[in-house]
Amino acid sequence: MRRLALALALIPLPALAEFFTLKGHGGPIMGIATAPDGRIATASFDNSVGLWTGQNPEWLEGHEAAVNSVTFNGTAIYSAGDDFTLRRWPGGDVVGRHKGKIVGLAASKTHIATASWDGTIGLWPMDGSRPIQLGPTGSGVNAVVFSADGTQLYSAGADGTLRVWDVGSGQETDRLIEHGFGINELVLNSQDGWIAYGAVDGVTRILDLTTGDVRDFSLDRRPILALALSPDRSKLAVGDGQGYIMMIDTTGWRIVQDFRATLRGPVWALAFSEDGQNLHAGGIDEAMYSWPVTSLGEQSQMAATEPSFLKNPEEMGNGERQFARKCSICHSLTPAGQRRAGPTLHGIFGREAGTLPGYFYSDTLQDSDIVWNEETINALFDEGPDHYIPGSKMPMQRITQAQDRIDLIAFLRRTTAPED
Numbered sequence: 001m002r003r004l005a006l007a008l009a010l011i012p013l014p015a016l017a018e019f020f021t022l023k024g025h026g027g028p029i030m031g032i033a034t035a036p037d038g039r040i041a042t043a044s045f046d047n048s049v050g051l052w053t054g055q056n057p058e059w060l061e062g063h064e065a066a067v068n069s070v071t072f073n074g075t076a077i078y079s080a081g082d083d084f085t086l087r088r089w090p091g092g093d094v095v096g097r098h099k100g101k102i103v104g105l106a107a108s109k110t111h112i113a114t115a116s117w118d119g120t121i122g123l124w125p126m127d128g129s130r131p132i133q134l135g136p137t138g139s140g141v142n143a144v145v146f147s148a149d150g151t152q153l154y155s156a157g158a159d160g161t162l163r164v165w166d167v168g169s170g171q172e173t174d175r176l177i178e179h180g181f182g183i184n185e186l187v188l189n190s191q192d193g194w195i196a197y198g199a200v201d202g203v204t205r206i207l208d209l210t211t212g213d214v215r216d217f218s219l220d221r222r223p224i225l226a227l228a229l230s231p232d233r234s235k236l237a238v239g240d241g242q243g244y245i246m247m248i249d250t251t252g253w254r255i256v257q258d259f260r261a262t263l264r265g266p267v268w269a270l271a272f273s274e275d276g277q278n279l280h281a282g283g284i285d286e287a288m289y290s291w292p293v294t295s296l297g298e299q300s301q302m303a304a305t306e307p308s309f310l311k312n313p314e315e316m317g318n319g320e321r322q323f324a325r326k327c328s329i330c331h332s333l334t335p336a337g338q339r340r341a342g343p344t345l346h347g348i349f350g351r352e353a354g355t356l357p358g359y360f361y362s363d364t365l366q367d368s369d370i371v372w373n374e375e376t377i378n379a380l381f382d383e384g385p386d387h388y389i390p391g392s393k394m395p396m397q398r399i400t401q402a403q404d405r406i407d408l409i410a411f412l413r414r415t416t417a418p419e420d
């Protein structure tokens, strides 16, 4: 097994300008970052970050919920997510903490900035000195970007406001836009003096920072969820909730491509390769897709096959349907256990909680003395994990109908039994 893994790691990433996918995550891909040396980092709903130098990634594990955003900074990697934490890798130390989800990250030479749904922005100095909090802004912050010299920060939020902050003083210095709908994404092009924003109502606009002029590239698809600027600044890629990617030529200001990137779900993440030859994308599919920019739309689409949890529900028994709808996105049932946010449930009956080797549990679950059986699993979803094991990583979720719990447990009994 180990030899196989080594061999896979040695297979380099394909030469760019070729189509490829990166497979291994067990959940949707929410964020992508690229480093000058060609490394790619992927942030996933499966609680992990994949660090790719070949087809076999290094898994950065420690987040206790979905990871939304990742960025390289010199030799370090920073990631943040639904567990309210900002972590630095290698190691995964918590270097910042919010009171709500962190959905956006930006890096300057001296600081990491975090955009949080708690309504504030965190400025975390890389030298470990005291962090600065910007805001509260009064509504969730969705995106942050630094000016090229790192002295200013732009932020966008659910209130539709595009704000400018002075990094030194932590004061808000300007409001550039008051859009009627939340702004999800920002891209700043300092050199050419414009900032692009994408909003909940499907608006994609470019604000000229010198003249204040606005160009509009909105199509009828919403919301805008991802923006990426090519390294030579000539192309702006826009991903939306309906699974399309639009490419804007920023030298002639026209839409040069528009294609359906995924057959199911939204485009959550976009990034150009360091040489600008490829566009990487993430969505509901468990693989990252990378298309040569010159032949976008001529290659495979994301999520072209139905996932198992969408298999014709009418043909399933109630227990299987419960599992498919409520558990399968985070748990597999097989011994090898495909990578997911939660541990495989294979062999769960009779297992002490928090003891599957190799899975990264919360301390709470690890320290509990629960043994999983019909009764304890029933109690877990009758009361909900937040009441039954407060502090565990399991999301709040109750199954209120006793019959649904009985059917689910019977299904788990059948499908998780170890073979002997």
Ligand code: HEC
Residues within 6 Å of the ligand: 322, 323, 326, 327, 328, 329, 330, 331, 341, 342, 343, 345, 348, 351, 352, 353, 354, 355, 356, 360, 361, 362, 364, 365, 372, 377, 381, 391, 392, 393, 394, 395
């Ligand atoms: C959004 C992701 C998610 C969903 C959905 C989810 N779980 Fe979990 N589950 C987790 C995580 C994460 C853990 C690990 C918790 C910890 O370490 O505190 C976990 C742990 C467990 C455990 C304990 C495993 C062990 O080894 O101790 C059981 C049992 C379990 N889940 C059953 C279920 C069932 C049954 C469902 C569907 C009704 C479900 N979960 C839905 C994420 C999820």
